[in-house]
Amino acid sequence: MTTPTRATLEKALKSDAKVQAAATQIANELNGGTYNISDLAEQLGFALTSSDTAERVAGTNLLSAVLNALPNDLLNAKQLEFLTTFYTDRLRDHHNVMPAIIDGLSALVRMKELPPANVTQLLQAFFQYTTCQSQTRGDRTKIFNMLEYLTLHFQPELVKMSGDFLYGLINSIDGERDPRNLDIIFGFMPEFIARYPLLHLAEEMFEIFACYFPIDFTRSKEDPEAITRDALAEKLTNCLVASEQFAEWIVALAVEKLDSELLVAKLDSIELLHQAALQFSPAALEPHFDQIWQALKAETFPGSENDNVVRCALKTLAELLKSAAKEPRISHNYQTIVLGVVLTHLTDIHQRLFHPASAIAMMCVSGDAAFAGDKILNTFQLKLQSSQPLSLERDEQRIRFYHIISQVYKLAGLRNVLQQLDTAIVLPLQDDVIAALRLCERDDFDEKQQDLELQRAALAVLCECAPVLSETQRALVYKALVQLISHPTIDLNFKPLTVSLGALQPVELQSNFIDVCMRNFDIFAEFIKRKIYDNLLPLLPQVAFTQRILELVMKQVFSATAADPVRLLALEALNSLLKQEDQRFVVELQQQSNLLHKLIELAQQTTPLTEASLEQIAGALSLIMQQLPLSEQSAIVSEYLPGLQLQLEAHLFVAKGLLGYLHKDIAMDDHFERLLNDLTQLSLSSDNEQLRETAHHLLCSLVNKMDNTKANREQVKRITDRLKKALKEGDKRAVDLLAWIAKGLVVAGFEEAADIVGDLSDLLEHPTLSSAAALAFDVIAAEFPELDLPVVKYLYKQKFFHTIMNKLGSKLGSYCEHHMKAFIYVLKETPHSVIKLNIKQLGPLLFKTLDDAHKDSHSLCTVLQICESFVQQKDAYFQAHLGHLIPSCLKLTKLNKDLNMQVRIAALQLVLDITTYPTYVLLPHKQDVTLALAPALDDPKRLVRNVAVTARNAWYLVGAPGGED
Numbered sequence: 001m002t003t004p005t006r007a008t009l010e011k012a013l014k015s016d017a018k019v020q021a022a023a024t025q026i027a028n029e030l031n032g033g034t035y036n037i038s039d040l041a042e043q044l045g046f047a048l049t050s051s052d053t054a055e056r057v058a059g060t061n062l063l064s065a066v067l068n069a070l071p072n073d074l075l076n077a078k079q080l081e082f083l084t085t086f087y088t089d090r091l092r093d094h095h096n097v098m099p100a101i102i103d104g105l106s107a108l109v110r111m112k113e114l115p116p117a118n119v120t121q122l123l124q125a126f127f128q129y130t131t132c133q134s135q136t137r138g139d140r141t142k143i144f145n146m147l148e149y150l151t152l153h154f155q156p157e158l159v160k161m162s163g164d165f166l167y168g169l170i171n172s173i174d175g176e177r178d179p180r181n182l183d184i185i186f187g188f189m190p191e192f193i194a195r196y197p198l199l200h201l202a203e204e205m206f207e208i209f210a211c212y213f214p215i216d217f218t219r220s221k222e223d224p225e226a227i228t229r230d231a232l233a234e235k236l237t238n239c240l241v242a243s244e245q246f247a248e249w250i251v252a253l254a255v256e257k258l259d260s261e262l263l264v265a266k267l268d269s270i271e272l273l274h275q276a277a278l279q280f281s282p283a284a285l286e287p288h289f290d291q292i293w294q295a296l297k298a299e300t301f302p303g304s305e306n307d308n309v310v311r312c313a314l315k316t317l318a319e320l321l322k323s324a325a326k327e328p329r330i331s332h333n334y335q336t337i338v339l340g341v342v343l344t345h346l347t348d349i350h351q352r353l354f355h356p357a358s359a360i361a362m363m364c365v366s367g368d369a370a371f372a373g374d375k376i377l378n379t380f381q382l383k384l385q386s387s388q389p390l391s392l393e394r395d396e397q398r399i400r401f402y403h404i405i406s407q408v409y410k411l412a413g414l415r416n417v418l419q420q421l422d423t424a425i426v427l428p429l430q431d432d433v434i435a436a437l438r439l440c441e442r443d444d445f446d447e448k449q450q451d452l453e454l455q456r457a458a459l460a461v462l463c464e465c466a467p468v469l470s471e472t473q474r475a476l477v478y479k480a481l482v483q484l485i486s487h488p489t490i491d492l493n494f495k496p497l498t499v500s501l502g503a504l505q506p507v508e509l510q511s512n513f514i515d516v517c518m519r520n521f522d523i524f525a526e527f528i529k530r531k532i533y534d535n536l537l538p539l540l541p542q543v544a545f546t547q548r549i550l551e552l553v554m555k556q557v558f559s560a561t562a563a564d565p566v567r568l569l570a571l572e573a574l575n576s577l578l579k580q581e582d583q584r585f586v587v588e589l590q591q592q593s594n595l596l597h598k599l600i601e602l603a604q605q606t607t608p609l610t611e612a613s614l615e616q617i618a619g620a621l622s623l624i625m626q627q628l629p630l631s632e633q634s635a636i637v638s639e640y641l642p643g644l645q646l647q648l649e650a651h652l653f654v655a656k657g658l659l660g661y662l663h664k665d666i667a668m669d670d671h672f673e674r675l676l677n678d679l680t681q682l683s684l685s686s687d688n689e690q691l692r693e694t695a696h697h698l699l700c701s702l703v704n705k706m707d708n709t710k711a712n713r714e715q716v717k718r719i720t721d722r723l724k725k726a727l728k729e730g731d732k733r734a735v736d737l738l739a740w741i742a743k744g745l746v747v748a749g750f751e752e753a754a755d756i757v758g759d760l761s762d763l764l765e766h767p768t769l770s771s772a773a774a775l776a777f778d779v780i781a782a783e784f785p786e787l788d789l790p791v792v793k794y795l796y797k798q799k800f801f802h803t804i805m806n807k808l809g810s811k812l813g814s815y816c817e818h819h820m821k822a823f824i825y826v827l828k829e830t831p832h833s834v835i836k837l838n839i840k841q842l843g844p845l846l847f848k849t850l851d852d853a854h855k856d857s858h859s860l861c862t863v864l865q866i867c868e869s870f871v872q873q874k875d876a877y878f879q880a881h882l883g884h885l886i887p888s889c890l891k892l893t894k895l896n897k898d899l900n901m902q903v904r905i906a907a908l909q910l911v912l913d914i915t916t917y918p919t920y921v922l923l924p925h926k927q928d929v930t931l932a933l934a935p936a937l938d939d940p941k942r943l944v945r946n947v948a949v950t951a952r953n954a955w956y957l958v959g960a961p962g963g964e965d
Contacts, residue, residue: 105122119154119157193242723737836870849863889908911933
């Protein structure tokens with residue numbers, strides 16, 4: 001095959017579609033080596049050199065399309081040099097030819113063998129003969145993409161061009177307004193500015209970006225590229241902070257725009273300063289800090305009305321101070337300037353400027369904790385020395401001071417400079433804090449009249465400054481802690497302080513606090529014992545205290561003479577201990593003390609324990625079992641389970657502890673039949689709701705984890721047949737038990753679940769068991785965090801939903817009360833995506849429920865929440881039925897003795913969410929809704945009134961100027 005003939009090429013040039021088709025074919029032939037690009041250029045010469053502009057455009061389009069379709073490694077350097085010369089010559093051609101030339105240049109620069117010298121040639125010609133901003137938007141996009149590629153791959157050549165390239169690039173960008181092109185420019189220019197010397201054109205480079213600041217752009221809803229204002233603003237900021245040469249101009253620009261009344265301008269200006277603090281060295285910003293501080297002070301001291309502006313300004317100040325901390329001289333200069341303004345306002349809590357001054361002071365500490373911490377703490381120390389002495393009257397000033405002081409210590413600790421704080425300042429200050437804590441030791445201290453806020457604030461300070469407390473101060477703190485923990489009515493949380501002191505001074509804490517607590521433990525009241533457990537258990541991970549604390553807990557749990565309340569406290573402590581420790585600790589504890597055996601013996605002792613104590617024992621057994629290896633779990637079950645008599649309360653709770661969270665891979669076939677029989681019998685015969693619930697949970701977990709064997713399924717079938725007989729006698733307890741068995745089977749995906757669900761569906765028409773049957777569906781569908789159901793069938797909720805739809809379909813169509821109630825329980829737990837797929841069938845059921853004011857509050861709240869999830873997504877089905885939905889919701893917003901507050905709030909929230917639909921949909925309802933919401937504004941419940949006000953305001957603004965379409 002030879003090169004295309006002139007006739008073939010003339011035919012290809014007749015339309016854009018034919019050009020593209022021919023380009024693809026020619027590119028394939030070139031790639032196959034049939035002929036080369038020079039042959040093609042020669043054959044195409046009649047069009048490329050034609051005197052007719054249209055023919056030159058078509059010819060150049062074809063050549064450029066071929067280049068774009070070729071692999072970037074096909075052409076050699078000589079061929080590319082030839083093509084570069086051709087295209088650079090054509091840059092002087094008629095402007096109609098330019099789009100085709102730009103296409104060709106875009107392809108050329110990406111060719112791997114392009115000689116670097118040709119890049120310089122190409123760019124010089126391009127900048128000389130072409131004006132970027134005179135091209136169409138699409139062509140400018142190609143130009144900017146080409147320039148981006150060149151800056152990334154030809155840095156040495158572009159640097160050699162010196163100011164010529166910079167000047168050409170600046171001229172190409174200058175005046176660009178299209179956000180899509182700006183997105184490209186702002187995306188690649190930060191790296192370019194950082195890598196290339198800007199020479200004498202630094203200010204010109206800055207100005208081409210400064211003119212866009214702050215970004216004023218509203219995205220078109222039809223724009224498929226979805227460029228947002230915030231994304232553009234972020235990229236523009238990156239351009240402005242790409243070089244330290246811009247520092248002076250950035251500060252001037254940001255300060256100027258901070259004076260704007262526009263919120264977005266303020267926030268963008270503050271963010272620009274924040275990014276400058278992150279990117280520039282302290283030396284670059286030091287000459288301008290006074291100017292920056294004055295601008296930020298205007299927004300933070302006393303502060304803008306907009307909280308977001310204040311927050312961002314404080315963050316920027318903190319970053320400036322943090323960055324300066326690398327240079328002590330600069331840091332101390334900054335700190336002196338800022339603290340000189342705010343310190344005088346920290347001494348009077350009633351001043352309007354106290355709060356903003358304290359916020360700025362914290363920013364100073366976060367930057368240079370040692371320097372600022374000394375200055376701030378000294379201010380408070382001097383003020384406290386000159387204040388009234390400590391008394392039992394509420395001391396609001398000290399409370400506020402202590403809160404700030406604790407934050408100063410905390411930040412100093414995080415910066416590892418606590419030890420650098422001036423002891424001449426901190427020791428007297430800590431004396432004052434300790435004295436405030438010890439007020440509770442006074443004989444005339446009445447905890448009923450004191451709010452203990454001062455003591456809480458003092459504890460917060462001591463917790464943070466524990467590493468720098470002197471020995472004398474620590475002795476006083478220990479004495480105060482003993483007083484607090486032994487006080488018969490005061491219950492202050494000082495666990496963080498004891499943990500900190502334990503890590504720092506274990507011997508001191510042991511002798512001055514822990515030993516005192518343990519020595520007198522038996523004579524303390526129950527309230528004090530609980531406090532001791534609460535404060536000692538967090539110390540357990542510290543090796544110095546582990547054994548002593550364990551001995552205390554074990555002694556109280558297993559003491560033969562312990563009273564029930566004391567033992568219960570110890571069992572609660574044991575459970576807390578097992579929850580907070582890791583697997584290794586629990587396993588070692590079991591191996592060393594045989595704890596599980598002791599707990600089982602305790603539960604089964606001759607003297608019966610209270611139900612609460614047995615519940616705690618079951619919890620402890622469960623926590624231990626979960627941490628043991630499978631082999632040990634299996635051995636323990638084999639050892640203890642055969643001897644359990646589940647009709648006995650203590651034995652049932654032991655079974656709960658052993659089996660409740662037993663690993664699913666441990667086979668229970670040998671015990672399965674007996675467990676089913678005993679638990680079923682207990683559930684049907686016991687009047688104790690707590691025991692029945694325990695039996696239900698065990699049965700549910702048991703059938704969920706059972707092996708899918710014929711024998712096990714037959715055992716379950718036998719039990720369900722027994723329960724069906726009990727149902728015929730009207731036994732409500734059989735309904736409950738059937739629901740729990742069904743739950744375990746449904747979650748695991750057993751086929752037998754469908755039969756049980758069908759039986760429960762039939763009961764919805766029963767004259768006496770219909771209500772219990774409806775609640776059974778709540779049991780099956782709802783989540784129970786305390787229930788262990790490890791075998792979970794994939795998409796079981798979807799399958800359960802479709803099962804219910806098939807069982808209840810005809811009854812739902814006639815809106816039978818109990819069938820609807822049961823179905824709503826199922827819908828509550830059904831995934832949104834499943835409901836959405838069936839919304840045309842379910843929609844009428846939801847609307848019918850809302851129309852029935854006699855429905856129970858739970859059903860109404862559930863349906864309202866389902867509707868809300870669709871409305872928030874602007875669902876088209878609900879939009880089409882707003883004429884039905886809105887009146888139903890408005891009816892539910894009115895005060896009704898049959899409806900609780902939650903229904904009214906949910907209905908009002910749905911009415912509010914409806915305002916997110918398009919204005920034209922809402923306008924027909926606007927007047928009716930605003931009038932109908934008026935009574936809700938006078939609802940006796942404050943929470944209802946709050947939502948009503950928000951909803952009515954939103955409806956009132958529907959269609960207002962400036963609102964969304």
